[in-house]
Amino acid sequence: ETGVTQSPTHLIKTRGQQVTLRCSSQSGHNTVSWYQQALGQGPQFIFQYYREEENGRGNFPPRFSGLQFPNYSSELNVNALELDDSALYLCASSSWTGSSSSDNSPLHFGNGTRLTVT
């Protein structure tokens, strides 16, 4: 069983630039979520994709956007980078039925992408 893989592992960008982070979900999983984790804090939910559509979003501005592809892989795009965007970005996948909010599928996380904005 292949786990969640993210690329790249580390990235350094300059303020104002744009960045794309990639995630391959675990085999058999149809839902992808993205989280931002600042140093010393717990992860914060950015958004979730199911069947190639965004179906939930946290308190992040529109310059954070995403895509999910037919093979359930996903991208996180961040435009106009700010210094505060420096963080570990985590991708998580799960197998969701889409029919109930009481689904108990655990989330499986990748190792993350460490983004540094200078």
Added chain:
Amino acid sequence: KQEVTQIPAALSVPEGENLVLNCSFTDSAIYNLQWFRQDPGKGLTSLLLIQSSQREQTSGRLNASLDKSSGRSTLYIAASQPGDSATYLCAPALYDDYKLSFGAGTTVTVRA
């Protein structure tokens, strides 16, 4: 908005001691709660998922309890080992929501 608090923030124990990690959350309308482990600079590893209908869940030396009505969960780690050194995070999931809400975690150091 779900607020999650984990106490203590850090813990250092000698090898062999039992660990007790506490998690409290403000909104009890959850359908499950997950405990995760995070090693420095790494992603999250799921340890246990406890459903809202359960009182506890066990996996090896790990045991998680859930008191949904009081908004509390506790993770017990028996006979700690240096390899248990990591940050432990709890994350409840609300009904009709899509996200997990995380606490800041408890950083555990087990001394050999």
